[in-house]
Amino acid sequence: MVKQMEETRAASAEHCDVLIVGAGISGVGGAYFLRQQCPDINFVILDAEETFGGTWWTHRFPGIRSDSDLYTFGYSFKPWVGPPIATAEEILSYMDEVIEENDLARYIRYRHKVLKAHWSEEDSLWTIMAVRGDTGETVRFTCCFLWMCQGYYRHYEGYTPDWQGMDDFKGVIGHPENWPEDLNYDGKNVLVIGSGATAATVIPAMAATAAHVTMLQRSPTYFRSGRNEIEISETLRELGIEETWIHEITRQKILFDQSAFVERCFEEPEKVKQELIGQVREQLDPDYDVDKHFNPAYPPWRQRLAFVPDGDVFQGINAGKASVVTDHIDRFTEKGVLLQSGQELEADIIVTATGFNMNIMGDIDFAINGKPLNFHDTITYRGMMFTGVPNMAWVFGYFRASWTLRSELIADFVCRLLNHMKKTGAKSVEPALRAQDKDMPLFDWIDEDDFNPNYLKRAISILPRRGDKREWRHTQDYWREKNEFPAIDLEDEVFVYRLGARSTAAAD
Ligand SMILES: Cc1cc2nc3c(=O)[nH]c(=O)nc-3n(C[C@H](O)[C@H](O)[C@H](O)COP(=O)(O)OP(=O)(O)OC[C@H]3O[C@@H](n4cnc5c(N)ncnc54)[C@H](O)[C@@H]3O)c2cc1C
Numbered sequence: 001m002v003k004q005m006e007e008t009r010a011a012s013a014e015h016c017d018v019l020i021v022g023a024g025i026s027g028v029g030g031a032y033f034l035r036q037q038c039p040d041i042n043f044v045i046l047d048a049e050e051t052f053g054g055t056w057w058t059h060r061f062p063g064i065r066s067d068s069d070l071y072t073f074g075y076s077f078k079p080w081v082g083p084p085i086a087t088a089e090e091i092l093s094y095m096d097e098v099i100e101e102n103d104l105a106r107y108i109r110y111r112h113k114v115l116k117a118h119w120s121e122e123d124s125l126w127t128i129m130a131v132r133g134d135t136g137e138t139v140r141f142t143c144c145f146l147w148m149c150q151g152y153y154r155h156y157e158g159y160t161p162d163w164q165g166m167d168d169f170k171g172v173i174g175h176p177e178n179w180p181e182d183l184n185y186d187g188k189n190v191l192v193i194g195s196g197a198t199a200a201t202v203i204p205a206m207a208a209t210a211a212h213v214t215m216l217q218r219s220p221t222y223f224r225s226g227r228n229e230i231e232i233s234e235t236l237r238e239l240g241i242e243e244t245w246i247h248e249i250t251r252q253k254i255l256f257d258q259s260a261f262v263e264r265c266f267e268e269p270e271k272v273k274q275e276l277i278g279q280v281r282e283q284l285d286p287d288y289d290v291d292k293h294f295n296p297a298y299p300p301w302r303q304r305l306a307f308v309p310d311g312d313v314f315q316g317i318n319a320g321k322a323s324v325v326t327d328h329i330d331r332f333t334e335k336g337v338l339l340q341s342g343q344e345l346e347a348d349i350i351v352t353a354t355g356f357n358m359n360i361m362g363d364i365d366f367a368i369n370g371k372p373l374n375f376h377d378t379i380t381y382r383g384m385m386f387t388g389v390p391n392m393a394w395v396f397g398y399f400r401a402s403w404t405l406r407s408e409l410i411a412d413f414v415c416r417l418l419n420h421m422k423k424t425g426a427k428s429v430e431p432a433l434r435a436q437d438k439d440m441p442l443f444d445w446i447d448e449d450d451f452n453p454n455y456l457k458r459a460i461s462i463l464p465r466r467g468d469k470r471e472w473r474h475t476q477d478y479w480r481e482k483n484e485f486p487a488i489d490l491e492d493e494v495f496v497y498r499l500g501a502r503s504t505a506a507a508d
Contacts, residue, residue: 012140016044018418019128019143021362023047023108024054026395026407027149028095029075030414031104037415040422044141046130048113052095056088058155061176061351062185063205064088067197067306071230071250073402079247083228085309112139117146118367119390124427124498126391144427146392147414149407150362159355159455165332171348176202177356183349185210191336191345193329194353195221197306202351204312207321214345215324216337220296221306222276225283228309230254255401259479262301262400269299276300283314293324303453304399358459361394379442380464381431381494382485383474384410390430390498393417399453401478409478409485420490426497433467434493440467445474 018034020027023045034043051057056064066073069084070091078098082090099105111133118127128141158177166173174180176198186209192199195217207213233250241249265272273296280294308314316322327339336346366373368388378386384393393414397403421429433440445463446456456463466473471494475481 013127013142014044014140015142017041017143018043018145018147019126019141020045020147020149021047021114021364022054022149022151023049023052023110024149024151025056025073025075025091025095025404026151026397026411027054027147028052028098028104029404029407030147030149030395030411031107032075032077032098032102033408033411033415035102035104037412038418038422041418043107044143045108046112046114046128046141047108047110048133050110050133052099052108052110053088053092054151054155056091056095059088059176060179060181061198061202061205062179063201065201065309066091067201067304068402069230069254069307070094071233071247072254073404074247075404076248076251076408079243081243081246083309084230085228085307114150114362114364116365116367117361119369119392121369121390121428121498124391144391145414145418148361148392148394150364152358152396153356153455154359154363157357158352159357159458160352161354163329163332163337167332168334169332169336169350170334171336171350173350173352175352175354185349187211188348189346190214190349190351191216191347192351192353193217193337194351194355195219195324196353196355197304199351199353200306200308200313202353203322204316206351207316207319210321212320213316213322214347215322216329216339216345217293217324217326218328220292220294220326221303222273222296222300223280223294223306223308223313224276225279225308225311225314255405255478258401265299265301272300280314283311283318285318288317293326301400302450355453356455358455358462360459360462374462375464376462378464379433379472380445380466380474382471382481382488384413385431386464387431387433390428396474398476398478400476405478406481409481413485413488416488417490421497424497424499426499428498429495431494432496433472437467437469437472440469440472442467450476 018041020030020043027045031045034041049057065087066085070080070086071084074080074094112130113133114128114130116129125142126146130139132139156178158175160175174183185206188210190206190210190213192203192213192215195215199215200223203213203215230250232253233246236246236249277290277295281290284290327341330338330340333344336344338344360375378388380386383396393410395407395410397406442465444460445466
């Protein structure tokens with residue numbers, strides 16, 4: 001197959017300097033950076049969907065909204081002017097403006113699902129094979145540099161545990177990633193399995209018209225709540241300050257506060273835990289069993305901490321429209337689920353808000369010089385490049401801060417790297433262990449003591465590995481990376497450049 005792709009390449013492939021996979025918030029942001037910082041580079045974005053937005057386009061469950069603020073989830077270069085927690089529709093409309101204002105639509109090819117990406121050292125090119133969703137036609141591209149902005153999970157295949165008896169259930173089972181379009185839940189009893197950010201979103205939205213919504217969790221999660229506004233931005237707006245200023249000042253204020261909070265989560269976890277649980281207690285009726293349902297077993301911020309605007313989940317509980325059950329499922333039944341405690345929860349609709357199925361690089365079949373590539377055999381360079389994989393960058397954002405903060409740091413780095421290669425005439429670059437790294441111990445991609453959601457744990461065997469030095473780790477530390485990434489020395493011996501036939505540690 002590799003040979004066949006190589007043979008047909010010259011005849012039928014369209015060539016570009018850079019090919020971006022994905023027109024979500026990362027890919028569109030990447031395109032903006034390319035236009036600004038590398039105006040001579042020609043590029044194409046391919047996306048399997050019929051439009052831009054990624055996550056915000058493919059998810060259709062009731063109430064879908066961000067769980068981090070849009071001042072930092074939005075781009076640094078485009079002011080966010082709405083409430084900090086935004087609906088998918090508001091995020092799509094913001095992205096639409098970014099595309100329009102920066103003339104990015106002409107670079108995007110929708111309905112192009114990338115299936116293969118094969119690197120050939122001989123001509124320093126990637127050959128990309130995609131299939132068109134509209135015509136079914138197979139199309140080929142060649143590119144010098146591949147920029148993977150494909151997100152981190154399968155958009156149409158959420159994770160659902162295989163519970164016994166699921167086929168016996170007579171009602172409807174829906175996963176937030178495959179929301180049944182015509183699902184009417186007015187006056188129905190809904191059971192939501194899970195207690196993460198998605199459950200916290202879907203529960204108040206459905207509780208508005210459902211008869212009752214029950215959240216069933218194996219174990220409690222942390223929530224933060226507050227008003228859906230940022231005081232400083234409201235004050236600045238009242239003072240008539242320009243939106244670009246408000247955006248930047250608000251971003252810096254949020255980042256400053258978050259940094260202090262994350263630091264406290266690691267330095268005094270017990271104190272922060274009690275504060276978070278105390279906030280929940282304040283919002284629920286005095287006799288509510290907070291210790292049973294909202295007292296997590298892990299320290300704060302080891303899993304994503306969902307923000308609940310205006311405490312809407314808790315309001316639903318106080319109003320009797322929603323409730324929480326903490327127990328384990330024994331099996332599904334005709335009427336609902338039987339719990340290990342012996343209680344049966346009846347429902348018309350069961351929503352399995354049980355998480356993602358991670359995928360690595362959009363499930364694309366990668367090969368390097370004819371050899372299939374298994375990313376678990378590679379070591380990550382700062383969570384954005386991989387040993388043995390030339391001319392490729394991968395965007396994986398933050399969990400403890402907004403995703404986009406990291407996608408922009410990577411975008412700036414990629415543009416610097418591309419400009420450097422152009423200036424030096426380098427045809428390819430890949431990170432490689434230096435002499436001082438050779439005996440470095442290697443570990444799984446994520447440090448479980450640092451961040452350990454289940455979907456990451458399930459994917460460890462397919463994720464790249466890491467070392468014990470900062471260069472060889474994928475950190476969650478925006479506050480250090482924001483200074484480190486722009487200062488990365490492109491001539492460091494970690495970067496192995498190829499200038500045609502010759503290979504050098506750093507192109508000069
Ligand atoms: C419900 C939900 C809420 C979230 N809320 C937040 C939040 O508030 N804050 C936060 O920081 N993060 C949040 N996240 C995480 C979120 O996914 C990211 O922050 C961000 O949207 C990811 O953007 P992206 O562009 O990198 O990837 P995605 O949004 O996943 O977009 C990737 C794009 O690549 C395309 N693609 C993938 N594979 C291929 C292929 N093989 N060929 C062609 N195209 C391909 C997809 O079609 C998609 O359009 C949330 C996630 C979910 C699911």
